[in-house]
Amino acid sequence: MTTPRTPNMRDYEAEYHNFQLDVPEYFNFAADVIDKLAQNPHKEAMFWIGQDGEERHFTFAHFSEASSRAANAFATLGIAKGDPVLVMLPRIPEWWEVVLGLMRLGAIPIPCTTLLTPKDIQSRSEVAESRCFITNQEGAHKFDQVRSQCPTVAQTILIAEDGLDIAGYANWTDYHTIAAQASSTFTGPKTRSDDPCLVYFTSGTVGNPKMVLHTHASYPLGHTITGRYWLDLHEDDLFWNLSETGWAKFSWSNLFGPWLMGAAIFIQDARGKFNPLETLEMLYKYPITTLCAPPTVYRMLVLDKPMAYLKSHYPQTLRHCVGAGEPLNPEVIKIWEEVTGMTIRDGYGQTETVLICGNFPPLAVKPGSMGKPSPGFDLSVIDHEGSELPPGKEGDIAIRIKPKRPAWMFKEYWRNPEATQACLRGNWYITGDRAYKDEDGYFWFVGRADDVIISAGYRIGPFEVESALKEHPAVAESAVIASPDPMRGEIVKAYIILAPGYTPGDALVTELQEHVKRVTAPYKYPREIEFVESLPKTISGKIRRVELREMERQKKQLP
Structure with a gap:
């Protein structure tokens, strides 16, 4: 086993x-x-594994020069400070070059998951008024289907993979060509700490996804809290985070957190279905010291077959494991610790924040708990009037923002002042999650205060799924909720009232599922569909999803 080292946080x-x-x-x-x-030309920034097993090492000097070239190339194309740019790429080194280049320029990168459909791309381009779209050939095919519906997109940049001949892509600019022609020294204006830096889309409950706007201080600098205290990274660490490029957690742990600490990141360009045995093989084969994965991954790693492999192929260099994205089961923590000797330290944060609560190295872990508040945050559980609740009382997780708002939070829901105002309550910012504190100050997650579904770490707004279902002629009305699931935590379930002339059946279930996959991102499709005659509603006609969720808990015999 790896020799323990002194953590960055010794006294919580x-x-x-x-x-x-x-x-x-x-x-x-x-x-x-x-x-x-x-400035150290040999300092490693990334150990990258390609889809075919190719191994490449990248230094910070590489990303410094490449991002400067990218910034100059983008400026030549007319992209300027403050311009929104959609970036939809898999885990390839160019993602970092592009995002860093846009930040250097003062433009606003908007990372997008590669799972987006053409309709999703069009919607995000319209809402963000995107000036540019940067992607690979897969994304280019999607964008070209909606190009005419994206009038604000003046530039489309293609990052060709696998020796692709870009000659067949009309209206696309080749990234590698323009970057090679650009200067490796960027001399543009500086960015202020409060300038717009980055936007992420987050799931909505009663509308389309919102845009979370971060400044150059909030995420890029604020993740010092994440990298130093929770990830506990040091300059000689090789850190592996399993997030995908379109999610905020990717920036948390594959960009800002590790590199603020001078640590190198391990990247596997895996684009298929998650393979637990392959993940354990990576941990055994490569000198990875720290691992971050969503609880769904850990649940799959502790299944019988992966556990048998792990016992005979122990990862010799691994010293620290963390989990985030959804609550972590105590039994998973126990099994993992029995086999590896390491405790998975759960953490909690949002697209809107850096890590705000966690099980830090000096703290004794209470399995199932979110841990204690992060340095830099006054975190509490409050009631509807904004008063702090005593231990054991369930309420809303809230961050104190008055008299001083933490700099490590988002600036606003971009172009949506109503949503920005809705998350404020007196002196507090409301996270949208429910919890209680115990007598020792540990936080315990209860659930979402709204209807957002957290499935395998993905946050899915029911509105988007319901909207997709409504486009199918068989659906008269639908209600989408989270249904408890032992592996994914929650799954998307749809209750559907059929239109006249349609009858329930397995074939129709499959047809509706495939329809949702086509209309919206595939990970959002309802894994369960139940046909009903009516839906519970309030007097004003609003669907009572809370009643449907309670029905699901009773069906699955949960407390």
Whole structure:
């Protein structure tokens, strides 16, 4: 087993109460972090494994130069400070070059999952008024289907993979060509710490996804909290986070957190279905020291067959494991610790924040708990009036924002002042999650306060799935909720009232599922469909999803 090392946080109470992280007037992650690390021309930033097993090593010097070339190339195309740019790429090194280049320029990258459909791309382009779209050939085929419906997109940039001849792609600019022609020195204006830096789309409950706007301080600098205290990273670590590029957790742990600490990241360009045995093989074969994965992954890793492999192929360099994205089952923590000797330390945060609560190395883990508040946050559980609740009382998880708002939070829901205002309650920002505190100050997750479904780490708004279902002629009305699931935590379930002339059956279930996959991102499709004659509603006609969720819990015999 790996020899333990002294953690960055040795005394939780002292670190929490004495925490300080200065925010300079000007800050740019590419210039102030990557360029400084690049002063050592040999310092490794990334160990990358391609789809075919190809191994490549990248230094910080590479990303410093490549992102400068990208910034200059984008500027030549007319992309300027403040311009929104959709970036839809798999785990290839160019993702980092492009995102860092846009940040360096002062443009606003909007990372998107590669699972988006053409309709999703069009919708995001319209809402964000995107100036540019950057993708690979798979994404290019999707975008070309809706290009005419994206009038604000003036530039489309293609990152060709596998020696693709770009000659067959009309209206696309070849990234590698323009980057090679650009200067490796960027001399553009500096960005202020409060300038817009990054936007992520987050799931909505009663409408389309919202845009979360971060400044150059909030995510890029604020993830010092995540990388230093929870991930517990050091300069000689090789850190593997299993998130996909379109999710905020990817920026948390595959960009800002590790590189702020000078650690290298391990990236596997895996694009197929998750394979637990392959993951364990990676941990055994490569010198990975720290692992971050959603609870769904850990649940699959502790199944019989993976566990048998793990017992005979112990990852010798692994020293620290964390989980995030959904609550982690105590039994999974127990099994993992029995076999590896390591405790999975659960953490909690949002697209809107950095890590705000976690099981930090000095703390004794209470299996199933979210841990204690992160340094830099006054976190509590409050009632509907904004008053703090005593231990044992369930309420809303909230961050104190008055008299001073933490700099490590999003600026606003971009172009949506109503949504921005709706998450405020007196002196507090409401996360949208419910919990209670125990007598020792540990937080315990209860569930969402709204209807967002958290399935295998994905956050899915029921509105999008219901909207997709409504486009099918067989659906008269639908209600989509989270249904408890032992492996995924929750799954998407749809209750459907059929239109006249249609009868329930397995064939129709499959047809509706495939329809949703086509209309919206495939991961959002309802894994269970139940046909009903009516849906529970309020006097005003709103569907009572809470009643449907309670029915599901009773069916699955949960407390």
